[in-house]
Amino acid sequence: MRKQISVENVRIGMHVVELDINWIKSPFWRREFIVKTEQEIQLLREFCKTVYIDIMESTPSSLAHLRRRAPAPDKSVRQPNQNTSSEKESPRERQSSHDTSSEREVPLEKRSGLIAVPELLSRKELQKIESHIAVCVNEVKEVFTRISNGDTVSCEKLNNAVKRLTDDALNDAGSLLLLSRLKEKELSLAEKSVNVCILTIAFSQYLQLDKHSTHVLGLGALLHDVGMLKVPDYLLNHQGPLNKAQRQAIEYHVIEGMSFVGLHHELSGIRELRDIIGSHHERYDGSGYPKGLKGDKIPYLAQILGITSTYEAMTRERFYSGASSPTQALSRMYSWRAKLFDAQLVQQFIKALGVYPPGCMVELADSQVAVVTAINPENRTRPVIRILTGPPSSESSYADEMNLMTPELAHVKISRTLEDSDLARLNIA
Numbered sequence: 001m002r003k004q005i006s007v008e009n010v011r012i013g014m015h016v017v018e019l020d021i022n023w024i025k026s027p028f029w030r031r032e033f034i035v036k037t038e039q040e041i042q043l044l045r046e047f048c049k050t051v052y053i054d055i056m057e058s059t060p061s062s063l064a065h066l067r068r069r070a071p072a073p074d075k076s077v078r079q080p081n082q083n084t085s086s087e088k089e090s091p092r093e094r095q096s097s098h099d100t101s102s103e104r105e106v107p108l109e110k111r112s113g114l115i116a117v118p119e120l121l122s123r124k125e126l127q128k129i130e131s132h133i134a135v136c137v138n139e140v141k142e143v144f145t146r147i148s149n150g151d152t153v154s155c156e157k158l159n160n161a162v163k164r165l166t167d168d169a170l171n172d173a174g175s176l177l178l179l180s181r182l183k184e185k186e187l188s189l190a191e192k193s194v195n196v197c198i199l200t201i202a203f204s205q206y207l208q209l210d211k212h213s214t215h216v217l218g219l220g221a222l223l224h225d226v227g228m229l230k231v232p233d234y235l236l237n238h239q240g241p242l243n244k245a246q247r248q249a250i251e252y253h254v255i256e257g258m259s260f261v262g263l264h265h266e267l268s269g270i271r272e273l274r275d276i277i278g279s280h281h282e283r284y285d286g287s288g289y290p291k292g293l294k295g296d297k298i299p300y301l302a303q304i305l306g307i308t309s310t311y312e313a314m315t316r317e318r319f320y321s322g323a324s325s326p327t328q329a330l331s332r333m334y335s336w337r338a339k340l341f342d343a344q345l346v347q348q349f350i351k352a353l354g355v356y357p358p359g360c361m362v363e364l365a366d367s368q369v370a371v372v373t374a375i376n377p378e379n380r381t382r383p384v385i386r387i388l389t390g391p392p393s394s395e396s397s398y399a400d401e402m403n404l405m406t407p408e409l410a411h412v413k414i415s416r417t418l419e420d421s422d423l424a425r426l427n428i429a
Helices: 038-047 060-068 091-096 123-148 156-180 189-206 211-223 226-230 244-251 253-262 271-279 300-314 326-335 343-353 420-425
Strands: 002-006 015-019 050-054 109-111 114-116 361-364 369-374 384-389 401-403 414-417
Touching (some): 015 038, 156 189, 189 211, 189 300, 211 271, 226 253, 253 271, 300 326, 300 343, 326 414
Antiparallel strands (some): 002 050, 114 369
16 A cells, blocks of 8 residues: 655655655665665655655554644645546656756765675765866866967866866766766867766776876866867868868867967976877877877877777767767777777776676666666676666566676576667656
8 A cells, every 4th residue: 555755754664665756866776665774764855755655565663653643735745546637747747846956876886896886875975076077177167268268277277177086086986987977968178078087087097007197197188179179160060071171170179289288388398298189089090190190109198098088979969979878889999999999908998887887777688677786897798787677567577686697697688778768768767
């Protein structure tokens, strides 16, 4: 027997079966759960106004206060058996009225050699990282605006942004990466640059680069496309095929970027920075620009930025191309190993993110939908997953979390990754 109650009436021992917001945006990984701690009650009060509980599955003591007093129903809250002239709201409709910009997917954190998702969102920590990203974006925007206006630029803000993101990546690289994936359809150059910086720092830490190299790479990631500020808007917004002159004009942004570094003594003294910015469009087979460098002639740090900036662009919505899923992007990059990129670096990048990166939504062979919560270093195609929905008109037949490396789960197969359109159709987005 289901009953809708205010979150103020939730008690330890209650069996919650439905929230008044879209469940995937809540801080709870189970669709249904028994309230066990005061922390869970507090999170329910932060995210929801009402919940549905199962009376029969809740402990008698948790329901006692409901029996002692029967408060007048809140007319702003629709009761489950209330007759109205309009149709009953769906969970998705209820969710839309409570969405806030602060609600985000659950962050990731490293545990036991895997990148795993914690049971409950540490909202305070997530908001701290999110605020750091916002500060970095604003600092980079300010620098780019000054460059566009021909004003002098202090590089202190850029150094501070890199240091802040590096510290966050050391503490919780998963959360940082996940937040960087929450992209709007149209991003400013500063936002794109910060996302590339986050991805580059996380990858450099996976490669165990020294502190100096990681910081220089972070600076290079923030400034890798600074030369685009000199490219006319009509070229940047061009939607058809580019002719040779137009392509050369856009490619010249690399030269402009190196010139910017050379004009600022705070940056010009960093020997590797010009190489990183000047060579991130070079490709392993010599097909890149501006010099057509091949193989090991391309500076190592520039090769790293070439991989991360390409992946970021592929997984971002662009006016001339839709966003690829993380798995689609990694699959394409794998096909480019030893062609566009160094094969070993590509393999390391895939290992860093996993074939199914944490947070990736997948559909199983039996039509169940799951989210990847961790990667298995031994077999990147067999991650740890949590079931989100069961097959149509059917209950989930598996436990909440499954390690697909477990022999007993050898029969569980991932059939495909899911795109945004799939998630919307399934009422999960």
